[in-house]
Amino acid sequence: MERERVWKGEASREVEISFRRIKKALEMGNITLCIKEIMALAMANRATDIHLKAHRIFMRIDTVMYLVLDDIQGAAFISLIRGFHALTKGPQINQRKTNTGSFVHEALAVSQPGRNVSGKLQVYKIACRITVLPTTTGIMAAYIRLRDSHRIPPLDKLGLLPEDLEMIQRIVIQQYRGMGVFLVTGPTNSGKSTLLLSILDETYKKAGGGISVATIEEPVEVIDEKFAQISINSEAGITFSDAVKDILTCDQDVLYIGEIRDQASAKVVFRASATGHLAVSTLHARDTLHTFERLRDLGISTSEMSGHLLGIAAQRLLPRLCPKCREMYDASEDIEELERMGYAGFKNGDLFRRKEGGCEYCRGRGVRGMVTVLEILDVTEKDFRLALSEGSVSMSSLLELSNKQHMRTLFDSGVRRIRNREVSFKDVASSVHQL
DSSP, X not given: OOOSEEOOSSOOHHHHHXXXXXXXXXXXXXXXXXXXXXHHHHHHTTOSEEEEETTEEEEEETTEEEEEEOOOOHHHHHHHHHHHHHTTTOSOOOTTSOEEEEEEEEEEEESSTTOOOOOOEEEEEEEEEEEEXXXXXXXXXXXXEEEETTOOOOGGGSOOOHHHHHHHHHHTGGGTTSOEEEXXXXXXXXXXXXXXXXXXXXXXXXXXXXXXXXXXXXXXXXXXXXXXXXXXXXXXXBOHHHHHHHHHTSOOSEEEESOXXXXXXXXXXXHHHHTTOEEEEEEOOSSHHHHHHHHHHTTOOHHHHHHHEEEEEEEEEEEEEOTTTOEXXXXXXXXXXXXXXXXXXXXXXXXXXXXXTOOTTTTTSSEEEEEEEEEEEETTSHHHHHHXXXXXXXXXXXXXXXXXXXXXXXXXXXXHHHHTTSSOHHHHHHHOOOO
């Protein structure tokens, strides 16, 4: 993944003006104005993260980290971090430990940020989660994650392939009156929570609003009044164990636990299924097959997996080639590599790559937006259930079973996106491994 790229190409005049405004606000010591300008720039460019580190400001846009401002004076840099953290209205920063918090940023905008859609001026609320870390140099670093705080994207608007939508409908959404566990795996910032929240939203609609859905998150990422949402806050006395105990006694139909982080949270998810709930959660694992190994490490037995797992989805987000300036190239070497991996039928003219310097539409980046790449495993099939009940979870046996199921791997999905001219071979090869 590319990091710390300088903003270049045909970046719009508005972006250059924003840079100057941010710098001027810092020089004036007006931290409030500086934060306002930083957030405006982030929203206009669909940034997912803001990083303040080593006296510099970065933004992550379409998986790439871009430099916004460097060489910020020490006192101004610390004041900026403190200014962002103060928005959480929590305790003052403790420089000896990690500090976390959340806040909602409100801004006026026309239509949705980053989209050229006409509409009335309206208030947009962006949920921000901030983590402030002490570093070995003694200078703090801050990471701010941005998310639309009042809009869960419809499942059919996530850009999933039709087959993926059908499998999710069959494995999860149609089970809203049943029990079982569905997991989404992937690295940080791969869209796991967005996918699951969209699944919850679709499940609620499928049931005609006749089910009760509860979420336990740290913190709540998207506020939705349809759900009973609990935000973990240890300092306020709201612990994970207490939240789970309370929720499980409240007759919920569907339970969403934001992330399986340890043995305790893994056990809770499977206990929820055992007590008659549909439970969904996220997990850090390399792909669907390595999830079994990860669950076993977390103390989940193969019999529990056999009895409760419905399915597993592994997800990645890849940069979408700008439709206005993507370019063909001599792809002979890439085509040869694809053929070596078993993907035949490509010829020169089929593969595209990002244009160096981009265009005005993509603001000089060569990419605009993200493409979802999914790998979905149906664990309810008879052979999988039998293998798990017998304790067979070796990678070779799991791979054989997934091949029998004709599971489309992450790399298969990436190649499908290459054929659709949505992503480059380079981005697929660097972000997704082949089983």
